[in-house]
Amino acid sequence: MLQLLLNGLAVGCIYGLVALGFVLIYKATELVNFAQGDLMMLGAFTCYMFVVWYGAGYWLAFVLAVVTVALFGAALDSAVLRRVLGQPQFAVVMLTIGLGAIFRSFASIVWGSEIYTLPTPFSARATRIAGVTISHEYISIIAGTVILCAALYAFFTFTRVGVAMQAASQNQLAAYYMGIPVKRMFSLIWAISAGVAAIAGILLAPVSLIDINLGFLGLKAFAAAVLGGFGSIPGALAGGVTIGLIELFSGAYLPQGVKDVAAYVVLLVVLAIRPQGMFGTIARKKV
Amino acid sequence: MADALLTVSNLETYYGPIMAIRGVSFSVPAGAIVTILGANGAGKTTILKTICGVMDPLKGTVTFERREIQGLDPDAVTRLGISHVPEGREVFPFLSAAENLRMGAYTRRDAAGVARDLEMVYDYFPVLRSRADQRAGQLSGGEQQMLTIARALMARPTMMLLDEPSLGLAPRLVKEIFEIIVRINRDRGVTILLVEQNANMALHVADYGYVLEIGRIVMEDTCARLLDKEDIKEFYLGMKSSSVRGTRRWKRKKTWR
Ligand SMILES: Nc1ncnc2c1ncn2[C@@H]1O[C@H](COP(=O)(O)OP(=O)(O)OP(=O)(O)O)[C@@H](O)[C@H]1O
Ligand SMILES: [Mg+2]
Numbered sequence: 001m002l003q004l005l006l007n008g009l010a011v012g013c014i015y016g017l018v019a020l021g022f023v024l025i026y027k028a029t030e031l032v033n034f035a036q037g038d039l040m041m042l043g044a045f046t047c048y049m050f051v052v053w054y055g056a057g058y059w060l061a062f063v064l065a066v067v068t069v070a071l072f073g074a075a076l077d078s079a080v081l082r083r084v085l086g087q088p089q090f091a092v093v094m095l096t097i098g099l100g101a102i103f104r105s106f107a108s109i110v111w112g113s114e115i116y117t118l119p120t121p122f123s124a125r126a127t128r129i130a131g132v133t134i135s136h137e138y139i140s141i142i143a144g145t146v147i148l149c150a151a152l153y154a155f156f157t158f159t160r161v162g163v164a165m166q167a168a169s170q171n172q173l174a175a176y177y178m179g180i181p182v183k184r185m186f187s188l189i190w191a192i193s194a195g196v197a198a199i200a201g202i203l204l205a206p207v208s209l210i211d212i213n214l215g216f217l218g219l220k221a222f223a224a225a226v227l228g229g230f231g232s233i234p235g236a237l238a239g240g241v242t243i244g245l246i247e248l249f250s251g252a253y254l255p256q257g258v259k260d261v262a263a264y265v266v267l268l269v270v271l272a273i274r275p276q277g278m279f280g281t282i283a284r285k286k287v
Numbered sequence: 288m289a290d291a292l293l294t295v296s297n298l299e300t301y302y303g304p305i306m307a308i309r310g311v312s313f314s315v316p317a318g319a320i321v322t323i324l325g326a327n328g329a330g331k332t333t334i335l336k337t338i339c340g341v342m343d344p345l346k347g348t349v350t351f352e353r354r355e356i357q358g359l360d361p362d363a364v365t366r367l368g369i370s371h372v373p374e375g376r377e378v379f380p381f382l383s384a385a386e387n388l389r390m391g392a393y394t395r396r397d398a399a400g401v402a403r404d405l406e407m408v409y410d411y412f413p414v415l416r417s418r419a420d421q422r423a424g425q426l427s428g429g430e431q432q433m434l435t436i437a438r439a440l441m442a443r444p445t446m447m448l449l450d451e452p453s454l455g456l457a458p459r460l461v462k463e464i465f466e467i468i469v470r471i472n473r474d475r476g477v478t479i480l481l482v483e484q485n486a487n488m489a490l491h492v493a494d495y496g497y498v499l500e501i502g503r504i505v506m507e508d509t510c511a512r513l514l515d516k517e518d519i520k521e522f523y524l525g526m527k528s529s530s531v532r533g534t535r536r537w538k539r540k541k542t543w544r
Contacts, residue, residue, distance in 0.1 A: 178365065
């Protein structure tokens, strides 16, 4: 039971982190990036590559992979997505779905379509506390998420650039008037979102194995973001954890197959009762 | 004008195919308060947006401190010393009032100077001091208006562009805001370009005025003389001159047409 709770929390954290990426980008640019899950997959593969191909230590590979994917995210923004801002939402959504497909085929060309395991310091280790076996992989996911969220919170609240990023998300025009370089802020938000996705991928790797379809998890993360009230950062995390818990518990106690749809059923129910999501606000932003 | 801080010449700005500004020229001397009057849709906001770089003109130039600035990005224009107080209280709704003010100083690196200026704007607008930790979106309309003016001041501008600062405010507050605008101009030597519907107020605080109609400047003069003109009295100040009887009203045309 406790074991299940912990595993559900951990899986939920991953959904939450990917959902966080959706929300950050959406809040800033009103654009939904469906390639978020595939950025996560790229993060896991990049880390795998540094560890297994180049023999880097886990922590070094971790940092290198996150930085690489974050830079890639910023480049994606300035090279591709900045040009489609203002185009119909539908076109932008198709574009990001297309980008996701490109990332998957890129991954299968570079790394192959086999399934890999990423050796980590947490792999296959466990501690017994009060009769419950707690595997380190799951703990590392939860701890990683907590640390990351605290760091992001501090960054967005206490640093000049972080507050300016909030400002640019809330009122783009006024941010321009203040002399805030809005375009650079948006690239930075893409970098952060991509970096967070990469961290999620790397944390998930010891639990779930790496393959090119890892990114499809992004769909559930999207559900988590909607559940939390698209546009709310605490909501994204709460939505992720909710979906993670529902999934594991329904997998354990309900008939086969329920697990995969349980999250969506809950999403529909919540949206029917509270269309703005769990944490959503009605307040609209001005552009 | 040779010593003008800002000179706009033959400006033409379009919204797609719609020509909003049809060849406008004017200048703002350093240290002055200059106002542009005009009815709704005359193009006042569009002129300010073109100066501050949110819109690019198709033709014409904007010269600030002898440098052509048309076509620059708005953040670059702000860094040159032009602060824009946009129409309609564009605050950052989920940041506190104090954070909004700090964002006004985003381009500055001198922390001590910023802290001093924060005190300075709190002295101009004492109500903002008591609202410092409140979210800007929860301030009243008047407080938000003061916040946008104060925020622009935090950049320590050479010049401020004010777009209808009196819009939607109670008469007493309008008076108060205009007094502060004059103080900012006198005490700190900030040059001000003021766009207003409230012609009466604007003409009393400004030195020089331009009248804009459908994208063209149709009259310019010192504000003292503008206040005396029959057309201005009738069309912008809402006064009926005594010589004009109701029966003859239809005959009166604006003399500049
Ligand atoms: N986004 C837009 N797209 C198309 N036309 C526009 C747009 N904004 C303004 N216009 C047109 O440009 C002209 C000038 O508008 P502008 O906003 O500059 O007027 P204004 O003098 O500031 O009016 P107000 O006193 O009502 O604020 C108007 O005819 C208006 O219809
Ligand atoms: Mg206007």
